[in-house]
Amino acid sequence: MATKVIPLNPRSKNITEGKSRAPNRSMYYAMGYEEGDFKKPMVGVANGHSTITPCNSGLQKLADAAIAGIEEAGGNAQVFGTPTISDGMAMGTEGMKYSLVSREVISDCIETCVQGQWMDGVVVIGGCDKNMPGGLMGMLRANVPAIYVYGGTILPGHYKGQDLNIVSVFEAVGQNAAGNLSDHDLHEIEQRAVPGTGSCGGMYTANTMSSAFEALGISLIYSSTMVNPHDEKLNSAKESAKVLIEAIKKDIKPRDIVTKKSIENAVAVIMATGGSTNGVLHFLAIAHAAGVEWTIDDFERVRVKTPVLCDLKPSGKYLAVDLHKAGGIPQVMKTLLAAGLLHGDCITITGQTIAEVLKDIPDAPRADQDVIRPISNPIYKQGHLAILKGNLSPEGCVAKITGLKNPVMTGPARVFDDEQSGLKAILDGKIKAGDVMVLRYLGPKGGPGMPEMLAPTGALIGAGLGESVGLITDGRFSGGTWGMVVGHVAPEAAVGGVIALIHENDLITIDSTQLKLELNVPEAEIAKRRASWKAPAPRYTRGVQAKFAFNASTASKGAVLDNY
Numbered sequence: 001m002a003t004k005v006i007p008l009n010p011r012s013k014n015i016t017e018g019k020s021r022a023p024n025r026s027m028y029y030a031m032g033y034e035e036g037d038f039k040k041p042m043v044g045v046a047n048g049h050s051t052i053t054p055c056n057s058g059l060q061k062l063a064d065a066a067i068a069g070i071e072e073a074g075g076n077a078q079v080f081g082t083p084t085i086s087d088g089m090a091m092g093t094e095g096m097k098y099s100l101v102s103r104e105v106i107s108d109c110i111e112t113c114v115q116g117q118w119m120d121g122v123v124v125i126g127g128c129d130k131n132m133p134g135g136l137m138g139m140l141r142a143n144v145p146a147i148y149v150y151g152g153t154i155l156p157g158h159y160k161g162q163d164l165n166i167v168s169v170f171e172a173v174g175q176n177a178a179g180n181l182s183d184h185d186l187h188e189i190e191q192r193a194v195p196g197t198g199s200c201g202g203m204y205t206a207n208t209m210s211s212a213f214e215a216l217g218i219s220l221i222y223s224s225t226m227v228n229p230h231d232e233k234l235n236s237a238k239e240s241a242k243v244l245i246e247a248i249k250k251d252i253k254p255r256d257i258v259t260k261k262s263i264e265n266a267v268a269v270i271m272a273t274g275g276s277t278n279g280v281l282h283f284l285a286i287a288h289a290a291g292v293e294w295t296i297d298d299f300e301r302v303r304v305k306t307p308v309l310c311d312l313k314p315s316g317k318y319l320a321v322d323l324h325k326a327g328g329i330p331q332v333m334k335t336l337l338a339a340g341l342l343h344g345d346c347i348t349i350t351g352q353t354i355a356e357v358l359k360d361i362p363d364a365p366r367a368d369q370d371v372i373r374p375i376s377n378p379i380y381k382q383g384h385l386a387i388l389k390g391n392l393s394p395e396g397c398v399a400k401i402t403g404l405k406n407p408v409m410t411g412p413a414r415v416f417d418d419e420q421s422g423l424k425a426i427l428d429g430k431i432k433a434g435d436v437m438v439l440r441y442l443g444p445k446g447g448p449g450m451p452e453m454l455a456p457t458g459a460l461i462g463a464g465l466g467e468s469v470g471l472i473t474d475g476r477f478s479g480g481t482w483g484m485v486v487g488h489v490a491p492e493a494a495v496g497g498v499i500a501l502i503h504e505n506d507l508i509t510i511d512s513t514q515l516k517l518e519l520n521v522p523e524a525e526i527a528k529r530r531a532s533w534k535a536p537a538p539r540y541t542r543g544v545q546a547k548f549a550f551n552a553s554t555a556s557k558g559a560v561l562d563n564y
Contacts, residue, residue, distance in 0.1 A: 033076070041248050043075040043241075044122035046082050046110050046138070048131050048151070053086030055127035055206060058197030058228040059151045062237040066123045066149060069241030075121075075248075080113045082106045082135070084128045087478065088166045088200060092423065092455035097447045100476070101548045103130040103137070103285070104561050110138025120144060121248045123241050127151030127199050127228075129479070132209035133282035136218065139254045140289040145247040146254050147349050148219045149240045150210035152228030153320040154198030159185075164193040165201040167314055167480035170454055174462015177427040181462075198228035202313030204479030207320045208275035209282060214329045215269035216262050217348030218254065221357055225324035247349050258290040261343040264302055265333075265354065268341055271306040271383030272332050273323070274316060276479030277398045277487055280385060281450075284558030296396040296556045300387040300515070306341055307378030308402060311371055315402070315482040316379070318371045326371035330361050338363035339375045388486060390518040391526070392472070392498050392508070395490035395556035400482055401512035405467050409484060410509040410520070411436040413502050418442070419453060419475070426459040433468035436508040440499050441536065442475030443492025444559040448539060448549035454478035457485055470510050472517065474499055474555070486510055486517055488555040494536065495554075501529040 025038070045066055049059035067077040083105055090096040106126075114122050121144050124135035132148065139146040157164035172189045175181035199206035210224035220240050226233040263283060270279040280299055287294035309332060311317050323329075336342040337358060344355030365372040373379055384402035389395075401407060411434045416422035422439050425431050437456070444450045453475055460466050466483035474492035477485055491497030498519055502508070507520040519526070540546040553563035 037076055041075045041120040041245065042078055042117070043070045043244065043248070044114050044117070044119040045070070045077050045079045046113070046122055046124040046135065047079055048082045048084055048126040050084055052084055053089060053128055054154065054194055054197050055086065055199040056084050056131070056151060059125050059127055061234060062125050062149055062151060065234050065238040066125065066241040069238035070123070070245065073242045073245035075245050078117060078119060082109045082126070082131070084126070084131055087129050087205070087452060091170070091452060091478065092419065096451035097449035097545065099130060099452065100444070100450045100559060101544050103134040104548065105544065106131060106134025107137035107141065107289070110135060111141040114138070114142040114144060121244050122146045123149055123244055125149045125151065125237070127206065129205040129209070129278065132206065132213060133286060136213065136254070136258070136286055137289040140258060140286070143253050143255050145244060145252055146218070147240050147244045147247065148213050149237045150213065150219060150224055152198050152226045152230070152233040153207055154201045155195055155227055155229065155321060156201055156319055157192040157195045159188055159192045163319065164189060165313065165319065166193055167200070167202065167204070167454070167458060169193045170458025170480070171462040174426070174459035176462070177459065178463040196229055200480065201319040201321065202480060203273050203275050203310070203320065204314070205276040205278040206479070208270055208273070208279050208479055211273055211275065211329045212266040212270055212279060212283070215266045215333055217257050217346060217354060221330050222328050225320045225328045227321055227324070243350055247351070250351055252347065252349060252351060255290055257347055257349060258286065258292065259346065260292050260294060262346040263287055263292060263294055265342050265346060267299060267302045268306045268336055269329065269332060271303055271385065272308060272336060273310045274308050274312050274384055274402070277385060277400060277477050277481070278479060280398045281476065281488060281555060281558055285560045288558055288560050288563065296387055299385060303383035303385060306336070306383045307375065308380040308384055309335060309373045309375070309378055311373070311379055314480045315400070322371050326369040327365055330358060331365055331372055334358045334361035334363060335365060335372065335375055386512060386515055388512070388515050388517040390516045392517045392519045393489045395554060397486050397489040397517060399486040399510070399512055404484060404512065406484070407512040408510070409436070409470050410507055411470060412505045413438050413508050415440070415502055415504050419451065419456060423456045423459060426456055426463060431460070431465065431469055433465060436470035436472065436510065438499065438502050438508070439471065439473040439475060440493040442473055443490070443494055444552035444555055445549045446492050446494030447475060448545050448552070450476050450555065450559055452476045452478045453487070454480055457481040457483060470508070472499070472508065472510070484510060489517070490554045490556040492555065496530065496533055496535065498526060500533060501526055
C-alpha cells in the first residue's frame with residue numbers, strides 16, 4: 001500500500017503516514033505531540049534569551065508569550081536558541097572582535113534550524129545589536145513566513161538630575177581621565193547607567209535596527225521603541241506570533257517584504273532618526289541576503305533627500321523611551337510618507353501596505369513634544385550618515401556629519417595599529433586638538449571582526465576633544481559614537497588599502513561638505529609605500545575568527561561571508 005501524505009502544510013509534508021516514515025512521527029510523539037498536531041503549522045521560535053547581557057536577559061518572557069500566541073492561533077511552537085555577544089561588555093577588549101562574527105553565527109543558526117527541521121515559519125526574538133541583522137539575514141535565507149520581535153529598549157538610569165545610559169559611562173571615563181570628573185562620580189555613574197533589562201537606550205545600533213525593521217514591515221507597528229519591562233512589549237510579542245500564523249496562511253515571505261523600495265524606507269527612517277553608522281554595514285548585508293541590488297552609494301542617494309527629524313542621542317537630547325511617548329516610529333514614518341519620502345505601497349507582514357498600516361497616524365507630529373520635528377522644521381535638512389570617498393577610501397566609508405562645528409578639517413595623522421594603544425594615548429593626554437587619529441588593521445579581515453571604537457571615541461568626547469580631533473578607522477563605531485569620526489574605510493589596511501600606508505604626521509583631510517577623505521601625499525609616494533608594504537600575519541589561524549577573516553567581504557559590501 002502506498003504511503004499517504006498527511007495534508008499538513010507545505011513545509012512539513014515529509015512527515016508521512018505509513019511504516020516508511022514512522023520514525024519521523026515518533027520523534028514528535030516523544031515531545032508530547034498528538035495526532036491532530038500534524039495538521040498544524042510547525043513554527044520556530046528563535047529565542048535569543050541569555051543572561052550574558054541586559055539586552056537579552058529579558059527575552060524569555062517574550063519567547064513564552066510568543067509560544068502562547070502560536071498555540072492559541074493553532075500552531076506548534078518549536079523553540080531553539082541563538083547566541084549573542086554584548087557589545088557594551090566586550091567594547092575595548094579582544095571580545096569585541098566577536099561581535100560582528102556573531103551576526104553571521106546567528107543567521108547561520110536560524111537558517112540551519114528552520115531549513116533542517118523544515119519549519120513553516122519562524123518568530124525571531126532578539127535584543128543586542130547583532131541580533132537584528134543576524135536574525136533577518138537568517139529569515140531571508142530560509143525565506144519562510146517570519147516576523148521579528150525586538151526585545152525592547154531599556155529605561156534610563158539617573159544621577160544628579162541627569163538621565164544616564166551606557167554611553168554615559170564611556171564618556172565619564174574620558175572626563176575622569178581629563179580631571180573633570182571625580183572617581184566617586186565615575187563610580188556612581190557606572191553603577192546607575194544601566195538600571196535593568198533592555199537594549200541600550202539611545203538611537204544606538206539596537207534601536208536603530210529595530211526601528212528600521214518596523215519601517216521594513218517585518219515587525220509590528222510601535223514595537224521597535226517599546227520598553228522591555230513594560231507589559232505592552234509582552235503583549236506585542238504574543239500578537240506578533242498570531243500575526244505570523246496568518247502570514248503563513250497567506251504565504252507572505254521575508255523576500256516579499258524586503259525589497260529595494262522597503263530598504264529605501266528603512267534607510268530613510270535611519271536617516272530621519274539620526275541612527276547608527278552600523279545601519280549601513282548591516283543593510284548592505286541584509287540586501288545581499290535578500291538578493292536585492294543595493295550598494296553603498298544608495299545610502300547617499302537616500303541621505304540627500306531625507307531630513308533628520310528626531311532629536312535623539314547620541315548627538316541629541318532624547319532616548320528611545322521619549323520617542324515612543326512622542327508617537328514612535330509610526331509618527332516618523334507618516335511624516336515622511338506625507339512628504340513623499342516613503343514608499344507607501346510596500347507590503348508588511350500583516351498583509352497590509354505601509355500606507356494602510358499608517359492610515360490613522362497624523363501627517364504631522366504632535367505640537368506638545370519636540371522629540372519629532374515637523375517636516376517644515378527639521379533638525380537638519382539632509383541625513384547624517386554620509387558616504388565619503390577619496391584616495392584614502394575609494395570604495396567608500398561612513399561618516400556622521402551633522403552637528404559638527406567644523407565639518408572640514410586637515411590635520412596630522414596620529415597612527416595606531418590597534419585600538420588599545422590609541423585609547424591609551426587619549427587617556428594619557430597625548431592627543432591634541434587638530435590631530436587626526438588613525439586606528440587601522442581593525443577591518444573585517446584585519447581585526448578580524450571589525451570591532452567598534454566606542455572606548456576611544458567616548459574618551460575623546462569626555463576629554464572635550466570630540467569636535468576638534470578627527471578619527472578614521474577601517475573598524476566600526478558604536479551607535480553611541482558621535483564627533484568627527486569616519487569608519488568602514490575600504491579597502492581596509494589588512495588587504496593593503498591606503499589606510500595601511502599612512503605615516504605619522506602625514507596630513508589627512510576629512511571634508512564632509514565635499515564628501516572627501518584624502519591622504520595629502522603625492523601618488524608617487526603612495527605607490528612607493530605600497531611596493532614596500534607587507535601583509536601582516538593572520539591574528540587567528542583556527543576557529544570562527546579565522547573563518548571570518550578568510551571569508552569576509554569588504555565593508556563596502558557588508559562584510560558578508562558568502563559574497564562569492
